[in-house]
Amino acid sequence: MKILFDENMPFAKEFFSDLSPNTQLVPFSGRCLTAQQVSDADVLLVRSITQVNEALLKDNKNLNFVGTATIGMDHIDQSYLAKRNISFHSAPGCNATSVAEYVISSLVVLAERYFLDLTKLSVGIIGGGNTGTRLSEKLAALGIKYKICDPLLEQSITDHRNFVSLNEALQCDVISLHVPKVIGGEYSTYHLIDETRLKQLRQDQILINACRGEVIDNQALLTMKKSGHGVKLVLDVWEGEPEVLTPLIGFTEIATSHIAGYSLEGKSRGTEMLYQALCEKLDILPSIQLADLLPKTTISEIKIAEIKITEQIDQNLINKLVKIVYDVRRDDGIFRQKLTDDGFDALRKNYLTRREFSSITVIISPKTDSDVLHRLGFNI
Numbered sequence: 257m258k259i260l261f262d263e264n265m266p267f268a269k270e271f272f273s274d275l276s277p278n279t280q281l282v283p284f285s286g287r288c289l290t291a292q293q294v295s296d297a298d299v300l301l302v303r304s305i306t307q308v309n310e311a312l313l314k315d316n317k318n319l320n321f322v323g324t325a326t327i328g329m330d331h332i333d334q335s336y337l338a339k340r341n342i343s344f345h346s347a348p349g350c351n352a353t354s355v356a357e358y359v360i361s362s363l364v365v366l367a368e369r370y371f372l373d374l375t376k377l378s379v380g381i382i383g384g385g386n387t388g389t390r391l392s393e394k395l396a397a398l399g400i401k402y403k404i405c406d407p408l409l410e411q412s413i414t415d416h417r418n419f420v421s422l423n424e425a426l427q428c429d430v431i432s433l434h435v436p437k438v439i440g441g442e443y444s445t446y447h448l449i450d451e452t453r454l455k456q457l458r459q460d461q462i463l464i465n466a467c468r469g470e471v472i473d474n475q476a477l478l479t480m481k482k483s484g485h486g487v488k489l490v491l492d493v494w495e496g497e498p499e500v501l502t503p504l505i506g507f508t509e510i511a512t513s514h515i516a517g518y519s520l521e522g523k524s525r526g527t528e529m530l531y532q533a534l535c536e537k538l539d540i541l542p543s544i545q546l547a548d549l550l551p552k553t554t555i556s557e558i559k560i561a562e563i564k565i566t567e568q569i570d571q572n573l574i575n576k577l578v579k580i581v582y583d584v585r586r587d588d589g590i591f592r593q594k595l596t597d598d599g600f601d602a603l604r605k606n607y608l609t610r611r612e613f614s615s616i617t618v619i620i621s622p623k624t625d626s627d628v629l630h631r632l633g634f635n636i
Contacts, residue, residue: 257298259279259299263283266523267524272534298319299320299321304326322337345529354521357578358516360391360398365510380431384405385409387467388432397628403428405425408443426453426457429461433467435471446471463487466517478501488509490511502596505595518610521550521612522612528546556615557616577634614635
């Protein structure tokens with residue numbers, strides 16, 4: 257069995273090497289994969305930068321499984337795979353926690369930079385799926401008010417959350433985008449934040465995009481910022497990736513190379529989910545778990561003395577704890593310094609290891625109610 261896998265999938269060799277006696281594992285560069293490379297593959301495992309369609313698979317007669325180790329699926333021609341009876345699996349929710357923690361780190365940094373009280377902010381979450389939900393849970397832990405806009409989930413008879421209109425969500429102090437890229441139809445998200453909606457933003461708002469670059473009209477955003485609009489920008493994704501509208505970078509508070517979901521846990525969960533799906537297809541009992549593969553962090557425990565954090569959020573404490581695990585300014589600095597020389601894809605390929613809040617155990621002494629930190633994602 258020949259398995260082609262994106263070279264940026266952590267632990268792919270560990271998960272897939274023993275599926276059969278004759279397993280052949282072949283890594284590839286995601287944006288450069290050719291039809292010839294895929295021609296004799298039985299399994300194809302990709303990430304978001306590989307377009308899987310008829311042009312890529314036309315020469316292959318053996319393929320029976322395609323998996324993407326990502327939440328998004330706009331790079332997969334699912335109709336074509338279905339027509340050829342090729343099994344397809346994605347990894348819904350695999351990096352939702354990672355993206356949510358990217359947003360939390362960004363808010364912590366901006367709160368410090370502009371002397372903002374986190375608990376007095378309101379956050380409009382556009383998209384209430386896995387990522388939006390994880391973010392809402394972390395905001396709630398911090399006592400930050402939020403509103404969720406998701407017209408599709410609002411119609412669901414099983415989702416009983418209170419949803420708001422897009423216009424209402426856009427009135428919040430912070431707007432955080434977490435929708436898939438959908439072009440056309442009633443719920444198109446392409447240029448969802450267009451020139452008209454951008455002009456409706458207040459000078460003191462914060463706009464965060466950690467989903468897909470095309471959700472915001474980047475050129476319209478640049479024009480607005482050049483005119484002197486004060487909206488603060490956190491951009492992890494860019495229209496036309498891997499090309500970036502470089503003049504826009506100078507108008508951002510935080511700019512990164514589509515790495516919000518790139519925690520080691522987030523990327524590795526995607527690999528694990530595809531491993532489990534392929535085991536099921538092959539009728540093999542999974543024998544490996546991600547917990548067995550994740551390395552220990554350099555700092556695994558933090559001790560906090562004589563504090564009771566549930567009565568009132570200690571913003572300085574949250575600031576320190578979040579930054580110990582992930583300070584988004586690291587990735588912002590790398591992006592600004594190395595984008596021109598290294599290129600967008602190289603920054604992603606060579607991304608420094610980053611862990612999630614759950615990799616740290618917080619020990620509070622004397623023992624007190626530590627619900628806030630636990631709900632935020634830390635081990636207690």
